[in-house]
Amino acid sequence: MASPHARKLACQIVRNQFGELVEKVCHCLVSKGQLFLSEISRLSEMNLSQLRNCLLVLMQHNCIQGFKLANEGASFGPTRYIAIVDHILHRIRFPKFLVGVCEDFGQEAEALVEGLLEHGRLTLEQLIQRCAAQAGKTEAEVETTLKETFASLVRAHYIERCPAPEPLLTLKSQDEQPKKKVSRTASRSRAAILAKIVAETEEHRILSAAAPMEAERFRVPASLAGFSTSSRDVESADIIDDSAGKKRKRDALEMDSNTMNAVDEKEVLWRVNYEECIRRLRHKLCIAQVRSRLDVGAGTIIAAMLEATRSLETKSKQKVSAPLFMDGITQAVRNTPEGRTMTMERIRGALQQMTSESLGFISRAGEGGSFFVVNLQRIIELAQRSEVEGIVLQRYGRESCRIFRLLSMKGHLEQKQISDRALVPLKETWELLFKLLKEEFVELQEISKAPDHAPSKTFYLWRVNLQGVLLHVLDDMYHAAANLGQRLAHELDQEQEILGLLKQLHQSKSSGADGKATHVTLTQAQHEQVKRIRRVATVLENSILKLDDAIMLFHDF
């Protein structure tokens, strides 16, 4: 289960976007885990028809997933629901997703994805209708190009078929039950972390049970199968086509293509594949990291390698990219505008540099090390570490940051050793260490030589547990993001009067053209007020987006 403040943030997002009733339902699911319809009804004290509508909204926007437990193939009991906190949190990232799509596939694709993000799930027909209406053209005018773009987005895994609404989940052994109880009571102990992981895998299990098979998930509708745009798309489509089962399905499709076409366009629901959007942002971050740590050339090579192997990535937190031969790399690099002029020697040199032990951005794989893979996880870890160090530096100053880095590099140290190596006087070292200890950035271990644990006969060893630090900084960031959101809501609430006036003013302006002008004017002070609230809103909104970049780095990458 997600951390406490992530859950709070998720509820806040749902309230802002779908209103209080939906939030109530979401809150139940987010705080209690999996629930039956009857249980939600009891907890939220809502009547069933309202509740059903709320669930439908959440389902439509991919925020919850239903499932049934099955025993030996037969289902039993009513449907259970769980909230997908990650999907809810993705909602603040939609603008970032759209930027990525626009860069890759242009504005038309952006409009398509935007439609899907806005409505959650749509059929191809609905989507085309929406886009046509927005562009102010008839459907027939835009249909062909839209379908083409749609097909390429599906092939690039940006759009996927929606998961099954109520998949069957085979019952796991009973020993899982007691563990789940822990997650509800304990908060920050080790047991809690363990329980969290268990619960997370459970969520993962449900989601993967619901998702269609890989081949089915990104199967282009039969009516669009004819569109083959760039060579890359064909390539990636070929890879998916590899499975024999897929071919059989296509044969079956062709038999009754007309009815199938109609079904595909009118009934199959599509949604944005968040995983692919996140993957793109993750790659972008890795490229930026390598570029700033080494040089533009190295960044170009990494970018080319990731681009060439992206369609082969299947997991959301892939540790390494798919292997590439030297030839593959040079070809990929030469295909990019920045890499066209790079010499063979330059590419070889940069690869050599990046495979060196101290950097390890790229490793060799395969027999004899003839393949190269990008060490995505290592690059991400370096970025995370540097982000945490920045936070320690800002919060506690240069000396504390030095001590933090020393401990995270050297492992266990005594305070005398820390004082000597960090060149901080012993007494000050104590103070800084205890401050860091209080905020859980460092850990203290006592090893006593005597049974009475007398301080004079005890070694005090300090260390940094980076994984733990990452987890709790992440929770603090969720907390901060939720606070920013709440403050924004509060500020807007405070200025409701003036904002209402402003609305009236706009209305009167637009209706003023029709000749029936109502007189609404703002005083100087009110103008100032409007200016202020606009600035406040911009600052808060931008801060949330920037903070979210760090949250993604710690959680999604």
Added chain:
Amino acid sequence: MEDSSSRALIATALNRILDICRGTPEGVSNIALGEQMQDVSLTARAQAINILLQKHQLQVFKHGDTLMYKEQSREEAGRLKGLQPEDLLVYQVIQAAKNDGIWTRDMKRETNLQQPQIAKAIKNLEARKLIKAVQCINNKTKKVYMLAELKPSEKITGGAWYSGQEFDAEFVNVLKEQCLQYVLKEGIVTLEHVANFVRKSGLTKEELHTRNFKQIMDMLVLDAEIEEIISTGTGAFTSIPPDTLCFRPSSNRIPETSAFTNVPCGLCPVLHQCTDDGLISPKTCIYFQEWLKF
């Protein structure tokens, strides 16, 4: 008659002892002395030793369980003239502690003297400027004693980074900043380069060891201002022998800002007590108010 003959005997014994002691500057044990002077009677030997001890020409000390004798140098003998045996004992213990110094509590244990006796001896020795008291860096109230002419060890003074009792943060910072500027200017440097640069620059009169420079550089590495790299002897390292430890400006500095610390919550000391409707809440937060004041 007998008197003069015994006096002559003692005088020869005296010279013999001094000769033997001169032959073994690290000291000679009582047994070894006896073996080498079998022809001299025990009484004559004992008397000769007593005279030498009185004249401070001979020093007696314990090595393990055996008594050892050593010749006292002439100047030393002059300085110690007229001291009481207790004073001498204390002096020897202090001398043995060298520049690490010794605490009065430890003196008591080593000499088996009473506290007032030791205090008196210290007073006498200090009055004659033979020993001095030095403040210990680890413990502000603890005083240790050592011979007046010795320079206190780093264990006592805290090393190059301490001036008097205090850690000289100013000095360390200036030195660190200068070293950093030097690395940034030069690109790749060795420890030796840095040491030469600082010595030439006249930044400090303090005699700094290579060890001290290493400390400074290590600190800069920990601050992620510079990074360590091993010379390959080629390319940029042509002027540096291969496998030498070098430093260069870091390509990966610690970020000066972060999205988290740019918002008030990232620096907030009471974030963990902050709740939606509690005493501390984002709605009433003064940090937010300050931040959003335009």
